[in-house]
Amino acid sequence: MRPLNGAIAFISVIMGAFLANGDLASLDKILITASAAFIILSSGNVINDYYDVETDRINKPYRPIPSRQIKRTNALIFSICLFIAGVCMGLFVNLTAFFIALFSSVLLILYTTILRRFLLLGNMTVGLLTGLTFISGGAAVENIGQSLIPAVFAFLFTVAREIVKDIQDVKGDQHAGMSSLPIKLGRRRAMYISFVFFILVILISPVPYLMNLYSIYYLISVTIGVDLVLIICMIIMSKDLNEINTARVSSLMKFDIFIGLGAIYLGGIH
Numbered sequence: 001m002r003p004l005n006g007a008i009a010f011i012s013v014i015m016g017a018f019l020a021n022g023d024l025a026s027l028d029k030i031l032i033t034a035s036a037a038f039i040i041l042s043s044g045n046v047i048n049d050y051y052d053v054e055t056d057r058i059n060k061p062y063r064p065i066p067s068r069q070i071k072r073t074n075a076l077i078f079s080i081c082l083f084i085a086g087v088c089m090g091l092f093v094n095l096t097a098f099f100i101a102l103f104s105s106v107l108l109i110l111y112t113t114i115l116r117r118f119l120l121l122g123n124m125t126v127g128l129l130t131g132l133t134f135i136s137g138g139a140a141v142e143n144i145g146q147s148l149i150p151a152v153f154a155f156l157f158t159v160a161r162e163i164v165k166d167i168q169d170v171k172g173d174q175h176a177g178m179s180s181l182p183i184k185l186g187r188r189r190a191m192y193i194s195f196v197f198f199i200l201v202i203l204i205s206p207v208p209y210l211m212n213l214y215s216i217y218y219l220i221s222v223t224i225g226v227d228l229v230l231i232i233c234m235i236i237m238s239k240d241l242n243e244i245n246t247a248r249v250s251s252l253m254k255f256d257i258f259i260g261l262g263a264i265y266l267g268g269i270h
Contacts, residue, residue: 001042001045001046002042002045003042004254005041005042005045006037006038006039006041006042006045007038008254008257008258008261009034009037009038009040009041009130009133010034010035010037010038011034011258011261012037012130012133012134012137012150012154012261013030013033013034013037013133013134013136013137013140014030014031014034014137015134015137015150015261015264015265016133016134016135016136016137016138016140016147016150016151017030017033017137017138017140017141017147018137018265018268019134019137019138019146019147019149019150019264019267019268020137020138020141020143020144020145020146020147021141021143021146022137022140022141022143023141026140026141029092029093029094029097029140029141030137030140030141032089032092032093032140033089033090033093033097033136033137033139033140034137035089036086036087036089036090036093036097036101036136037086037101037104037133037136039082039085039086039089040082040083040086040087040101040104040105040108041108041129041133042082043079043080043081043082043083043086043105043108044079044105044108044109044111044112044129046075046078046079046082047075047076047079047083047108047109047112048112049063049064049065049075050065050072050075050076050079051112051113053065053066053072054172054175055169055172055173055175055178056172057172058171058172058175059168059169059171059172059173060172083105083108083109086101086105087101087102087105089101090102093139093140094139094140094142096139096142096144097136097139097140100132100135100136100139101136103132104129104132104136107125107128107129108129110125111125111126111129116178117178117179118179119179119180119181119184119185120181120193122162122180123159123162123163123166123181124155124159126158126159126162127154127155127156127157127158127159127162128155130154130155130157130158131151131152131154131155131158132151133154134147134148134150134151134154135147135148135151149208149213150264152204153201153204153205153260153264156197156200156201156204157197157201157253157257157260159197160194160197160198160201160230160253161250161253161254163181163182163190163191163193163194163197164194164233164237164246164249164250164253165246165250166180166181166182166183166190167181167182167187167190167191167194167237167241167246168243168246168247168250170182170183170187171243181193187241188241191237191238191241194237195234198230198233198234201226201227201230202227202230202231205222205223205226205227206219206222206223208267209267213267214264214266214267214268215266215267215268215269217266217267217269218263218264218266218267221259221262221263221266222260222263222264222267225256225259225260225262225263226256226259226260226263229252229253229256229259230253230256232252233249233252233253236248236249237249
């Protein structure tokens with residue numbers, strides 16, 4: 001299930017609701033939506049492992065299916081149960097939350113089976129799904145507009161990290177016949193494309209402050225905690241694109257997401 005990823009989704013929903021002026025009166029709906037996001041993302045991770053068994057035997061042999069800790073069929077059944085549970089939870093919030101949960105579930109399945117085989121489209125799909133966690137938080141309190149800014153940041157940041165992960169996993173993906181950016185264009189060109197998204201995040205990060213939407217606390221924390229880290233990541237990748245470096249950058253970016261979430265939270269404090 002990869003609970004750390006699920007925790008990021010859970011917190012993102014709460015953050016989206018907080019930025020959309022959610023209050024204690026809506027806490028039950030917010031928590032249900034956040035739990036649904038955790039469950040749906042987990043179901044996507046499980047079904048991804050179901051389909052990725054061949055590449056994981058090379059890239060990540062320690063995972064439950066290739067290491068034979070769990071049967072493939074059982075993983076598929078578990079994933080289906082999680083999808084159904086997550087979508088049904090949306091019904092307890094409102095129709096918007098339900099349709100977002102349903103759309104996200106369908107998109108996750110399409111990503112795993114079809115979309116990720118197309119250049120950049122798979123990366124952008126994952127970015128869209130990440131952005132939807134914030135939007136679902138806004139849906140929980142019926143104020144989607146205020147959650148769009150963090151959704152855009154999440155989209156750009158996630159696409160950049162997904163390309164980095166593709167560079168890291170190129171050997172296994174080649175073995176499975178995947179068509180990722182580094183396979184088709186080469187690692188170095190894929191790196192430059194990821195840098196475009198890195199730079200976009202850095203360039204637009206001050207915008208919410210300049211528009212007087214977020215406080216000075218946001219600007220300070222996002223500049224030091226996110227922008228500076230992304231610059232360091234680009235320097236690391238520029239020096240060497242080996243698996244160790246790309247894995248280091250991917251992990252660094254995963255934990256940097258929490259710093260970004262903290263910066264957005266601080267942005268709401270005036």
